[in-house]
Amino acid sequence: MLPDSFQPQYRLLSQPLPDALTLSFAGDALLLGEGRLASLALLPPPETLLWIGDYQGRPVQVAGWRGLDALPAGIAAHALRGSYGLLDEAAWLMAGRASQLLTFHRTHAYCGVCGGATQPVPDEASRRCPACGHQVWPRVSPAMMVLIRRGRDLLLARSPHFRSGVYSALAGFVEPGESLEACAHRETMEEVGVRIANLRWFGSQSWAFPHSLMLAFEADYVSGDIVPEAGEIEDARWFSPERLPELPSPGSIAYRLIRAALER
Ligand SMILES: [Zn+2]
Structure with a gap:
């Protein structure tokens, strides 16, 4: 479920988008500071950065780390499932999409047919293997x-x-x-x-x-x-x-x- 007026996108980013709403995940845990989304400015450069859509005219991006050894003061890691009620409902719903796309990106880096490295398909929530053409989409x-x-x-x-x-x-x-x-x-x-x-x-x-x-x-x-x-x-x-x-x-x-x- 996504908030009304959410426009899905999917693109791997090399730089954070300006004025974006950022959902940050260390492993599977959502990073929150004082009941709001953790600020990307306080965190190290993300290992994975994806543009996952637009909400109320603002881009929404997900920043991911396999794990973070130490979190900045005031930022805590929360299981997504247990974070309902800790942030506003629209952000929580978008965090569900963010988590699924991050998981997809992390778990489909290699082709299930030939083992070659896959690449993101532009403007589509999908990855393709250049060696054999096998294409994969997020699992639902x-x-x-x-x-x-x-x-x-x-x-x-x-x-x-x-x-x-x-x-x-x-x-x-x-x-x-x-x-x-x-x-x-x-x-x-x-x-x-x-x-x-x-x-x-x-x-x-x-x-x-x-x-x-x-x-x-x-x-x-x-x-x-x-x-x-x-x-x-x-x-x-x-x-x-x-x-x-x-x-x-x-x-x-x-x-x-x-x-x-x-x-x-
Ligand atoms: Zn392949």
């Missing part, structure tokens, strides 16, 4: 999310890697060749062993950790007792609106999906 991995209702109750589950106490809607990656709808039915059966019907589209969200596109549905329960999938689902239960567990972070589509269901 579709992931399905489904919130299951039974009357007023919601089926929420927790995966072992969730923060303690947090429950969410079911989710899983779409298999090659699979439709979103088929994925919703399959993941629900695999993860909790229940049948669902009446899939209803809710919305989507770019989930830049590292390159997912979350596609969210609501569905009705049909049959089956909850059987959590070993290793994937630590616990899954029906929750009434009056006795909800802790929910995912407000910046996530999971949170919006659950809140919207409660308001209906």
